[in-house]
Amino acid sequence: MKRILITGALGQIGSELTMKLRDIYGTDNVIATDLKKNNSEAAENGPFEVVDVTDLNNMIEVAKKYKVDTVMHLAALLSATAEAKPVFAWNLNMGGMMNALETARELNAQFFTPSSIGAFGPTTPKDNTPQDTIMRPTTMYGVNKVAGELLSDYYHEKFGVDTRGVRFPGLISYVAKPGGGTTDYAVEIYYEAVKNGKYTSYIDKGTYMDMMYMPDALNAIIDLMEADSAKLTHRNAFNVTAMSFAPEEIAAEIAKQIPGFVLSYDVDPVRQKIADSWPNFIDATAAKQEWGFKAEYDLAKMTKDMIEKLRQKL
Numbered sequence: 156m157k158r159i160l161i162t163g164a165l166g167q168i169g170s171e172l173t174m175k176l177r178d179i180y181g182t183d184n185v186i187a188t189d190l191k192k193n194n195s196e197a198a199e200n201g202p203f204e205v206v207d208v209t210d211l212n213n214m215i216e217v218a219k220k221y222k223v224d225t226v227m228h229l230a231a232l233l234s235a236t237a238e239a240k241p242v243f244a245w246n247l248n249m250g251g252m253m254n255a256l257e258t259a260r261e262l263n264a265q266f267f268t269p270s271s272i273g274a275f276g277p278t279t280p281k282d283n284t285p286q287d288t289i290m291r292p293t294t295m296y297g298v299n300k301v302a303g304e305l306l307s308d309y310y311h312e313k314f315g316v317d318t319r320g321v322r323f324p325g326l327i328s329y330v331a332k333p334g335g336g337t338t339d340y341a342v343e344i345y346y347e348a349v350k351n352g353k354y355t356s357y358i359d360k361g362t363y364m365d366m367m368y369m370p371d372a373l374n375a376i377i378d379l380m381e382a383d384s385a386k387l388t389h390r391n392a393f394n395v396t397a398m399s400f401a402p403e404e405i406a407a408e409i410a411k412q413i414p415g416f417v418l419s420y421d422v423d424p425v426r427q428k429i430a431d432s433w434p435n436f437i438d439a440t441a442a443k444q445e446w447g448f449k450a451e452y453d454l455a456k457m458t459k460d461m462i463e464k465l466r467q468k469l
């Protein structure tokens with residue numbers, strides 16, 4: 156990776172990934188793109204272009220202008236929003252994916268896009284979910300993610316594009332807020348704990364989902380992209396995870412830092428149904444074996460850092 160174009164760069168992942176890649180590869184070599192500009196560091200402190208991922212010509216034009224050799228495709232609608240607007244989600248998630256892959260093919264560029272634990276469904280083994288297993292998701296988001304994984308494999312096999320991807324769990328971070336997912340409660344809970352000492356969860360007690368702190372997610376992307384291609388047999392997309400917990404467990408950890416923190420529940424049936432269709436915890440052995448994936452943050456370490464960072468921010 157020397158010159159990188161990022162789509163959806165002002166979202167939860169992109170706003171931090173852009174800055175980290177600029178530190179490593181140089182500010183001018185990381186081109187942030189999104190639907191519109193805002194005043195974030197990623198938009199202000201380096202190259203930024205407006206790119207709508209549903210517009211192939213626009214994406215290719217910007218990629219050529221900067222002579223990029225890597226495309227990181229992040230723009231997408233997340234699970235809860237996609238469930239509310241399935242047709243819009245199909246058009247954005249699949250149209251954007253095809254255009255980003257076509258851009259990578261045209262520029263002969265390396266390609267990365269994140270899949271998700273949302274690619275799994277209710278018939279997938281729920282515990283220690285294997286890398287290669289049943290994938291029959293029951294959400295529009297999941298259908299898009301499975302199709303995206305297959306398309307990425309197709310572009311590698313048919314056109315020789317160096318496509319790579321991970322199945323991210325819920326990502327927890329304090330820079331940009333999450334964009335409409337099912338796992339967002341695990342971010343909101345920290346904001347509300349620091350601001351008000353209480354949180355009402357839309358996900359029910361006893362619901363386990365995989366999660367990861369953003370610094371580990373960024374390292375995973377960079378390590379996978381830098382990995383020796385000859386050692387990758389899976390490519391699209393690797394299971395990665397750092398922890399799995401239910402709402403009452405994250406609340407108990409927060410209460411160690413914020414005594415008296417109160418968790419209550421007002422379950423949202425739509426997001427609960429999505430969460431119930433996803434694994435309890437996935438197996439990341441293939442990522443560890445093929446490119447040395449590891450996560451530094453567990454629930455306790457992440458909770459200390461999140462609360463410290465949010466106290467400074469809020």
Ligand code: NAD
Nearest residue numbers: 163165166167168190207208230231269271323325326334
């Ligand atoms: P996000 O919702 O925070 O950001 C998405 C960005 O895409 C936004 O800045 C939005 O403005 C932009 N966008 C929307 N429509 C666009 C368009 N037509 N053209 C250009 N940009 C457009 O999402 P995120 O959390 O940063 O997720 C990025 C990717 O990672 C997605 O593919 C998502 O499915 C995947 N992922 C995220 C998580 C997570 O927990 N955040 C977990 C698993 C997978």
Ligand code: AKB
Nearest residue numbers: 233234271336337338
């Ligand atoms: C979501 O909840 O939609 C995302 C994801 C796990 O893909 N955070």
